[in-house]
Amino acid sequence: MVQAATEKTLISSIIRRSGDELLQEWIQEQQKAVAKAGKRDEAEVRQLCSEFLRLFRDALEANGAYDLDGKEWTPVRELLDTLSRERSEQGYSPSETASFVFSLKRPLFAQLRRELIRNPEALAQETWTATEIIDRLGLYTTEVFQRARDAIIARQQEEMLELSTPVVKLWDGILALPMIGTLDSQRTQVVMETLLQGIIDTGSEVAIIDITGVPTVDTLVAQHLLKTVAAARLMGAECIISGIRPQIAQTIVHLGIDLGQVITKATLADAFREALKRAGVQLRPTLAQAS
């Protein structure tokens, strides 16, 4: 335990004594490792590195047992958190991000060698300790990086779900739902819910489901469409399906799906005209066009 404590203090005292030298070498090392280093402004990197070294030293001095989950290491972890998250958003690769920590190894080992040139055993011991700590910090960076990426992916998926199911109000009491892209069971559920909620919110009695942008219709999708129409009817609204492409119409007939109960129109325009008729609105050419 006593020995462990002195080991720690050796690394931290090296940082304390020759911190500037170490910092200089570290930054050079990083610029070698990270091809994108040019993107980052030198002063910024310097500031980040010296901040890291300071926190790293403090943590080493404060903590006898090198438990990286301990509260002494919290500032270091927080710094790495921000760093990895920023870099993952800026499009760095995981290895480029982790190299921030790993590139500290070479300058640190060089300093250790200079320090303990006469004591190979202690040198090996110190090197091992330093490797262990830096490796764990590096792995931690990668982990945070991965988590940040996962969060971005999850958010984008969610956004895509919402983006792809807009409910548009065409007229008082007439809604349209232009569907785009392949329908899977999760999306179809979202589509159904947004449409029904839209009907409630706007008090619309006619809803047009336009499937021009749906590349394929299989039995599942068709069944879902029928369910949506039935649910809307239960709520007191009528659905018109429009934009069924010729191939899809053929598929539907081949599959033996019965859309008999549903009003279908070839284009959104036709469906809109039908909806207006049901809402009691009459379209009339203006005088200028009539003459």
Next chain:
Amino acid sequence: MDRIPILRMGEFLLVTIQVDMHDQLALSLQEDLTQRVQKTGARGVLIDISALDIVDSFIGRMLATIAGTARLLDAQTAVVGMQPAVAITLVELGLQLRGVRTALDVEKGMTLLRAALERRA
């Protein structure tokens, strides 16, 4: 035991369900309503379920039964204000309530019933 009030509005009966429906309540509503239709000679029944956010197959079937019974007594039934979640549940249960008229709210339901009566007259 509590009962669901049935209000008379001209030639229509209005039922607003504002409590959680349990089976016994549904049965007594069905009975009360049939008797009131008979007694008042109402031409239409409006059932407002906008406050109902949970249904099961029993309640779903009850709605269909009420509509069927009322039709025998020459009254049209409209179910109004169904919540999206309820509609989805009923469809998933395979209860599409064919033969029951539906509308978004009481006012639209009333218009719907009037139009239906005029068509018949």
